[in-house]
Amino acid sequence: MQTQPDSSHAPIAGRFTVDIARPLQGAGGGLPAFAATDLRTGRRDLMAVAVGRSEPARANVLRDLNDPIDNLLVPLGVGSGPGADGAQAYYVVCPAPAGTALGLATKPWTEAALIAQVLRPAAMVLRQLETRRLTHRAIRPNNVFLPEAGQPVVFGCAWAAPPALHQPPAYEPFYSLMCHPAARGDGSIADDVYALGCLLIALATGTAPLAGLDDAAVLRRKLELGSFVVIVGDARLPSMIADLARGMLAEDPDHRPTPSMLLDPASARGRRVAARPPRRAPRPLSVGATTAWDARTLAYAIGKEPEDGVRAIRDGSVGNWLRRGLGDAALCARADELVRQRASETQDDEARADAVLAMRIIATLEPLAPLYWRGVALWPDGLGPALAAxxxxxxxxxxxxxxxxxxxxPSTWAAVRAERCDALALRTTARANQALLRIRPPAGGIARLTYTLNPLLPCGGAIGAAHWVTSLDALAPAMETTMQGGGHPFDSDLVSFLVARVSRDLEMEVNALAAHHGAAFPIMPWLRILAQLQVRYAPHPMPALANWAIAQSEPATAEWQNRDRRSALRETLKHFAAEGNFAPIIAALDDPLGLERDAAGATTAHRALARIDAELSGIALGGPARAAVAARYGQETTAALGLTALAIAILATAIG
Amino acid sequence: MAREASPPKEKGRSIVWIQGLACGACIAIAPAASTLLAVLLAPALAILLVDRAPGRAVARAVLLCGAAPCVGPLVTLWQSGRGAGFALIADPSVLGPAWAACAGGWLLSQLLPIGIRGILEATSLAQAARLRTERERLVKDWGLEEN
Incomplete structure (x- = not known):
C-alpha cells in the first residue's frame, strides 16, 4: 500500500508525510507510530512517532542529533501532521525499525549472542551519544529491535517524550525512580548503562524483571536489597553477563562502566569498584509509613512524607537514630548543623522553611537523591517536562x-551536594527561572516558564484545542483557522507562548502586548506581530484575523476627528481586511503625522466654530446698534445733501 | 494750582449765549435779512426748538436743506434794498420752495435711516446665513457637537 500524502497538512520538516491509516504496531517503543514517507528521496521505510500534548519531545536531542548512528533510530525530522482524531498531531520522524521489538520475544539469549548482538552495539551507540553529550533514556525491551536473527539490535526512538518517561521501573536507578516520571531529566550516560544492564538480564533470563510491580514497590525493593539482587532475583545468569550486569547496575552512576569500557566486555567484567555497602542500622526508624534501615531509605522516607520527616528531624529522632542507630557521627553532625541553621534563620513562612530543611537533610543523607520538595521529587533538568505535565x-x-x-x-540543593553537580550552572539556571517566574503574567509566571523550558511544547489556550503549534511559523495560520471556526485565539496563554518563543526583532511588540494585564490586549502590537508572522512564515490572506483586527481597531480609528477622513479610513480598512493582509492595515492605522495634522485641524475647527457662534450671536443681538447706525447715517446723509444743495445755490448765485 | 476745567453743561450754556448774542447782533445789523431768513427757515427753526436729541441732527439737516433756497432771496434783498423784504416774504414763489426744502430735508432725515437700516439688516441676514452654512460644514466635518 502506498503512502499518500495528506494534502491538508504541510509535510513535516518540508519533506515527510504521515499515513495515519497505517499504524506501525510496536515500532514506537510504547508510543503510537505511523508509516511515513520522505517526499524528497521517496524513502518509505520511515515512521512517525506521535508526541503527547503534555509530554514534549526532547528538543535538545532533536537539535544536536543530526547525523546517523549505526543501530540507533536517529530523528530525521519533527513537526505537526494529521492526527488520528482529525486534530493536528506532532511527530518525530525516524527510520522505522526492521524486525520486532525484543519485548515480544521470550526465549533466553545466549551469552555470546548478548555480547555480540546487544552489548557491543549498545556500547557503540551509547559512546556515540556520550560524545554528543546526549542520552537515550529509553532502553527497554519494547524499544530495542532485532532486525534479523544474528544481527545487532537497533535502539528505538527515544526522542518523542521526556527522558525516561515511559521506562519500566526496573530499568531506572533508584534516584530516577524517586522522581516524578516527567521530571527525571536527561540524566547521564551511566543511567543508559543501568538500563542496558537490566536489559541484558531480561534477555538472559527471558523474563521481564519485576513485572507487575508499580514504581513505588520496585523503588522500595531496590532501596532495601539493591538493584542487582532485585532485578536478577533467583534467576541464573551466565557468569560473564552476571559480572557485567553487577557493575552496570551499581547504585552510584560513577561506579558503572562507561560505554567505552563495555566495548571490551572481558576487561569490563573484571573491573571491580570498591563501592562501600550502605551502612545498615540494627534497629529501624519509622517515618510516617516508611521504615528506614539505612540513610538512603531515610532520605526517601523524609522525601515521601515531608511533614512526618520534618517532625522526626526537629524532635531529634533522626539525629539520635543517625548517631546511635546508624553509628554515623559525621552524618549526624551535618544533619544537626542543618537543624541549627534552620532554628537560627528567621522565616516568615514556617512551612517553607521546614521544606527547605527537609530538602537539605535529604541531600545530606543521600547525595544521589533528587531534589525533594514537599513530596515531589525532580531532577533540576526535568523541571521543564514536569511543568508541562x-x-x-x-x-x-x-x-x-x-x-x-x-x-x-536547585541552588540550595546543589550547594548541599556540590561534589555531585555543577552548582554554579544550577544556580545560574535557577536564578534565571526565578526571574522569569517573578515577572507578572503573561510576560512571566508559570505559563511563560513552561513554554521557555519546553521549546517543543505546543501552544495551549484556544489554539491548542485543534492545532499543534510549537513555533512561530505555524502560529498565524492556526490563529486564522481558530478564528474562522468561531474561536478567539487571543488569550493570555498565547501571549505567554509568544513571549517565550519570540525572536529578538519582535521583542518590542511582544513586550508591549505582555505588559498589558487585562482581558483585552491592545490591537496595534497584535497587528504588528501578525504582520511579521504573515510576511515571514505564512504569506497568504488571513481575512478572519484581519476582520477581527479591524473591529478591534475601532478606538484607533475613532481617534481621527475629521469625519470624512475617518469614513475614508474605515472604508480602506474594510478593503484591506477583505484582502486579509496586515501590513497595509498597519500602514493605514499607524499614521502619527496624519493624526497630528488631524488634531491640529480639529483645534482650528473648534476655534472657527467659536468665532462663528460669536458672530452669529453678535448679529442676533445687533438690531439696536444697527438702528442707531442707520439713524446716524440717514441724518448725516440728509445734512450732507442739504449742505451740497446750499453750496450749489451759493455757487450758482456767485456765477450768475 | 491748576485751574479746574469747566463742566460740559457750563460750556454748552456759554455756546448758547454766544449763539444768542450772534443772532441778536445779526438782527441788529441786518434786521430785514434776519426777518427774511427767520420766515423762510421758520419750519427749520421750529424743529430746532423741538429737537432735543443730542447734536440735533434732524434740525441740522433740515436747516441745511432749507438754507439752499434762501440764497436767491437774500441776494435779491441785498440788491433791492430794505423795502423788498416784505414783498419777498409775501411772494409764494419765494416762501414755497424754502418751506418745501425744509419739508424735504425733514422727510429725508426720516426716510434715509429706515432705508439704511433695511440695507444693514439684509447684509446681516446674508452674513448670518453664510456663517450658519460654514458652521454646519464644520460640525459635519469634525463632529464637533458630539464632542
Missing part, C-alpha cells in the same frame, strides 16, 4: 514546582 491539570504539582522555582531550590 503539571499544566495538564495537576495543580498541586504545579504549585510545588512554582515553589521550587520561587525559592531557587
Amino acid at each position: 503539571a499544566r495538564a491539570g495537576d495543580s498541586v504539582l504545579q504549585e510545588r514546582l512554582a515553589d521550587v522555582i520561587a525559592i531557587e531550590a
Whole structure:
C-alpha cells in the first residue's frame, strides 16, 4: 500500500508525510507510530512517532542529533501532521525499525549472542551519544529491535517524550525512580548503562524483571536489597553477563562502566569498584509509613512524607537514630548543623522553611537523591517536562514546582551536594527561572516558564484545542483557522507562548502586548506581530484575523476627528481586511503625522466654530446698534445733501 | 494750582449765549435779512426748538436743506434794498420752495435711516446665513457637537 500524502497538512520538516491509516504496531517503543514517507528521496521505510500534548519531545536531542548512528533510530525530522482524531498531531520522524521489538520475544539469549548482538552495539551507540553529550533514556525491551536473527539490535526512538518517561521501573536507578516520571531529566550516560544492564538480564533470563510491580514497590525493593539482587532475583545468569550486569547496575552512576569500557566486555567484567555497602542500622526508624534501615531509605522516607520527616528531624529522632542507630557521627553532625541553621534563620513562612530543611537533610543523607520538595521529587533538568505535565491539570504539582522555582531550590540543593553537580550552572539556571517566574503574567509566571523550558511544547489556550503549534511559523495560520471556526485565539496563554518563543526583532511588540494585564490586549502590537508572522512564515490572506483586527481597531480609528477622513479610513480598512493582509492595515492605522495634522485641524475647527457662534450671536443681538447706525447715517446723509444743495445755490448765485 | 476745567453743561450754556448774542447782533445789523431768513427757515427753526436729541441732527439737516433756497432771496434783498423784504416774504414763489426744502430735508432725515437700516439688516441676514452654512460644514466635518 502506498503512502499518500495528506494534502491538508504541510509535510513535516518540508519533506515527510504521515499515513495515519497505517499504524506501525510496536515500532514506537510504547508510543503510537505511523508509516511515513520522505517526499524528497521517496524513502518509505520511515515512521512517525506521535508526541503527547503534555509530554514534549526532547528538543535538545532533536537539535544536536543530526547525523546517523549505526543501530540507533536517529530523528530525521519533527513537526505537526494529521492526527488520528482529525486534530493536528506532532511527530518525530525516524527510520522505522526492521524486525520486532525484543519485548515480544521470550526465549533466553545466549551469552555470546548478548555480547555480540546487544552489548557491543549498545556500547557503540551509547559512546556515540556520550560524545554528543546526549542520552537515550529509553532502553527497554519494547524499544530495542532485532532486525534479523544474528544481527545487532537497533535502539528505538527515544526522542518523542521526556527522558525516561515511559521506562519500566526496573530499568531506572533508584534516584530516577524517586522522581516524578516527567521530571527525571536527561540524566547521564551511566543511567543508559543501568538500563542496558537490566536489559541484558531480561534477555538472559527471558523474563521481564519485576513485572507487575508499580514504581513505588520496585523503588522500595531496590532501596532495601539493591538493584542487582532485585532485578536478577533467583534467576541464573551466565557468569560473564552476571559480572557485567553487577557493575552496570551499581547504585552510584560513577561506579558503572562507561560505554567505552563495555566495548571490551572481558576487561569490563573484571573491573571491580570498591563501592562501600550502605551502612545498615540494627534497629529501624519509622517515618510516617516508611521504615528506614539505612540513610538512603531515610532520605526517601523524609522525601515521601515531608511533614512526618520534618517532625522526626526537629524532635531529634533522626539525629539520635543517625548517631546511635546508624553509628554515623559525621552524618549526624551535618544533619544537626542543618537543624541549627534552620532554628537560627528567621522565616516568615514556617512551612517553607521546614521544606527547605527537609530538602537539605535529604541531600545530606543521600547525595544521589533528587531534589525533594514537599513530596515531589525532580531532577533540576526535568523541571521543564514536569511543568508541562503539571499544566495538564495537576495543580498541586504545579504549585510545588512554582515553589521550587520561587525559592531557587536547585541552588540550595546543589550547594548541599556540590561534589555531585555543577552548582554554579544550577544556580545560574535557577536564578534565571526565578526571574522569569517573578515577572507578572503573561510576560512571566508559570505559563511563560513552561513554554521557555519546553521549546517543543505546543501552544495551549484556544489554539491548542485543534492545532499543534510549537513555533512561530505555524502560529498565524492556526490563529486564522481558530478564528474562522468561531474561536478567539487571543488569550493570555498565547501571549505567554509568544513571549517565550519570540525572536529578538519582535521583542518590542511582544513586550508591549505582555505588559498589558487585562482581558483585552491592545490591537496595534497584535497587528504588528501578525504582520511579521504573515510576511515571514505564512504569506497568504488571513481575512478572519484581519476582520477581527479591524473591529478591534475601532478606538484607533475613532481617534481621527475629521469625519470624512475617518469614513475614508474605515472604508480602506474594510478593503484591506477583505484582502486579509496586515501590513497595509498597519500602514493605514499607524499614521502619527496624519493624526497630528488631524488634531491640529480639529483645534482650528473648534476655534472657527467659536468665532462663528460669536458672530452669529453678535448679529442676533445687533438690531439696536444697527438702528442707531442707520439713524446716524440717514441724518448725516440728509445734512450732507442739504449742505451740497446750499453750496450749489451759493455757487450758482456767485456765477450768475 | 491748576485751574479746574469747566463742566460740559457750563460750556454748552456759554455756546448758547454766544449763539444768542450772534443772532441778536445779526438782527441788529441786518434786521430785514434776519426777518427774511427767520420766515423762510421758520419750519427749520421750529424743529430746532423741538429737537432735543443730542447734536440735533434732524434740525441740522433740515436747516441745511432749507438754507439752499434762501440764497436767491437774500441776494435779491441785498440788491433791492430794505423795502423788498416784505414783498419777498409775501411772494409764494419765494416762501414755497424754502418751506418745501425744509419739508424735504425733514422727510429725508426720516426716510434715509429706515432705508439704511433695511440695507444693514439684509447684509446681516446674508452674513448670518453664510456663517450658519460654514458652521454646519464644520460640525459635519469634525463632529464637533458630539464632542
